[in-house]
Amino acid sequence: MKPLLLPDSEIYYENHFLDDKESITLFNTLRKKVEWQKDSIKIFGKEFDQPRLTALYAENNQTYSYSGITMQPKLFTQELLDLRDRLKEVTGIHFTTCLLNLYRDGQDSNGWHADNEKELGENPPIASISLGAERVFKLKHNTLKEEKKKLLLENGSLLFMKGTTQHYWKHEIPKTKKIVGERINLTFRIIT
Ligand SMILES: O=C(O)CCC(=O)C(=O)O
Numbered sequence: 001m002k003p004l005l006l007p008d009s010e011i012y013y014e015n016h017f018l019d020d021k022e023s024i025t026l027f028n029t030l031r032k033k034v035e036w037q038k039d040s041i042k043i044f045g046k047e048f049d050q051p052r053l054t055a056l057y058a059e060n061n062q063t064y065s066y067s068g069i070t071m072q073p074k075l076f077t078q079e080l081l082d083l084r085d086r087l088k089e090v091t092g093i094h095f096t097t098c099l100l101n102l103y104r105d106g107q108d109s110n111g112w113h114a115d116n117e118k119e120l121g122e123n124p125p126i127a128s129i130s131l132g133a134e135r136v137f138k139l140k141h142n143t144l145k146e147e148k149k150k151l152l153l154e155n156g157s158l159l160f161m162k163g164t165t166q167h168y169w170k171h172e173i174p175k176t177k178k179i180v181g182e183r184i185n186l187t188f189r190i191i192t
């Protein structure tokens with residue numbers, strides 16, 4: 001895995017974690033098999049539909065709460081268990097939980113945030129696998145204004161964030177006016 005070498009962070013990117021063919025097959029399987037849901041989040045007491053579909057799967061029944069919603073996991077499917085095992089080989093980490101995002105088109109997005117919910121622990125490792133259409137991923141440092149980074153998350157790629165990254169950096173998947181196909185993102189986490 002290639003380190004991004006940004007200050008106050010430990011971020012790695014591997015563009016061919018899965019090969020193209022396997023990634024497309026996996027995309028098609030998960031697109032069909034996963035129970036995608038439309039969540040509404042609360043911002044200052046007002047409800048908004050999330051601009052994407054989501055799902056939560058895990059090896060246990062620990063819930064995940066963010067933006068005023070609490071997600072109840074379903075049990076890992078065989079595909080997610082296999083990916084979990086392969087992530088252990090490259091990261092050394094045993095992930096328990098996977099939050100899945102389905103971006104249906106360029107209007108679906110994920111606004112600026114850090115993955116810093118308390119159930120993830122102090123310095124959470126997050127392993128993020130991308131399938132399907134490529135989307136831009138942006139990172140910005142919380143206080144050093146000139147520190148930012150833009151990368152393209154390719155089909156079959158792995159982005160791995162750990163250490164203090166979530167304390168100092170925010171990330172987003174911006175909307176785009178370009179015509180883009182569907183993208184599935186799998187973010188593996190530890191929730192115990
Ligand atoms: O779709 C992505 O690549 C990012 C997803 C993300 O940041 C999240 O689910 O917390």
Ligand SMILES: [Fe+2]
Pocket residue numbers: 113114115171
């Ligand atoms: Fe995130």
